[in-house]
Amino acid sequence: MSERPIRAPRAEPREVVELKQLKVAQPELASAVDMQLALVEVQRRVQSRVPLPWIQPDPEWLAAQQLAGRPAVRFTDIPLDWTDFRLTLRQTADILHRYEALDRAEHHQIQALAREGNALEALVSKWYTATSGVDPSVARHSSPDGSLPSLDQVLVLALRPFLARCAEALGQRSDLSLWHYGHCPFCGWEPDFAVITPAADRRLICGRCLAQWTFGVHTCPFCSNDDRALVTSFATRDGRYRVYACDVCRRYLKAYDGRNASRSVLVAVDSIATLPLDAAAIQKGYVG
Ligand SMILES: [Zn+2]
Numbered sequence: 617m618s619e620r621p622i623r624a625p626r627a628e629p630r631e632v633v634e635l636k637q638l639k640v641a642q643p644e645l646a647s648a649v650d651m652q653l654a655l656v657e658v659q660r661r662v663q664s665r666v667p668l669p670w671i672q673p674d675p676e677w678l679a680a681q682q683l684a685g686r687p688a689v690r691f692t693d694i695p696l697d698w699t700d701f702r703l704t705l706r707q708t709a710d711i712l713h714r715y716e717a718l719d720r721a722e723h724h725q726i727q728a729l730a731r732e733g734n735a736l737e738a739l740v741s742k743w744y745t746a747t748s749g750v751d752p753s754v755a756r757h758s759s760p761d762g763s764l765p766s767l768d769q770v771l772v773l774a775l776r777p778f779l780a781r782c783a784e785a786l787g788q789r790s791d792l793s794l795w796h797y798g799h800c801p802f803c804g805w806e807p808d809f810a811v812i813t814p815a816a817d818r819r820l821i822c823g824r825c826l827a828q829w830t831f832g833v834h835t836c837p838f839c840s841n842d843d844r845a846l847v848t849s850f851a852t853r854d855g856r857y858r859v860y861a862c863d864v865c866r867r868y869l870k871a872y873d874g875r876n877a878s879r880s881v882l883v884a885v886d887s888i889a890t891l892p893l894d895a896a897a898i899q900k901g902y903v904g
């Protein structure tokens with residue numbers, strides 16, 4: 617009789633390990649950490665199934681897009697498997713509802729939407745075109761009229777595993793040296809976080825596809841204000857995180873200070889670890 621080989625437990629991803637440590641160190645963040653762990657699990661599972669797309673934009677078209685501040689990823693470039701997307705949308709909405717980030721009525725509406733075949737596809741395509749600004753004939757704006765306010769949040773998370781693969785595919789060979797805009801060069805969304813590199817550059821991180829691009833340290837990505845006297849910056853006591861708040865448009869952006877750090881930025885962890893910084897910025901009258 618042969619014994620079954622004992623398999624070593626699969627190593628947990630770094631962000632999962634760090635999120636669990638964060639929960640022990642800061643128990644007041646437990647609920648936010650648990651929600652993030654659930655979202656990370658869904659994202660990782662889906663993303664592992666999404667193939668790296670072969671995106672080969674015409675160089676002239678791409679140069680014109682970049683010059684005009686328009687992103688590179690068209691909706692048809694996204695390797696969307698609708699069955700997978702619908703599942704991701706439903707699971708994301710379930711998690712947000714479970715942790716009270718989505719009310720019952722909105723949860724029902726999104727569940728119903730996920731079941732509708734053609735309506736969902738048309739809506740997601742329209743939403744991406746409107747929010748990316750990729751099409752020169754459609755001005756970039758936050759959301760198409762008449763959509764649920766919380767739908768943005770759910771769509772951003774559900775589309776991320778697919779869109780992140782586009783950013784991955786294009787990021788390897790894109791020259792972003794001429795991209796000086798505050799929005800994402802790949803999907804046109806706003807930055808949601810930033811990282812200060814050991815060379816003291818600041819890289820913005822897209823809130824939708826997680827792509828990174830270099831941007832002026834003291835320039836506001838939301839309104840382009842670059843008057844240093846009108847950018848308020850403050851750090852956590854341990855110097856690990858920093859907030860840049862704009863005194864013109866009143867918006868702020870959080871950053872991970874990688875200059876003396878032992879690891880690179882982990883957005884899934886750092887965005888939760890900095891929730892107390894959000895509270896501090898909001899208390900000073902800034903908006904996220
Ligand atoms: Zn993006």
Ligand SMILES: [Zn+2]
Pocket residue numbers: 836837838839840841862863864865866867
């Ligand atoms: Zn601003």
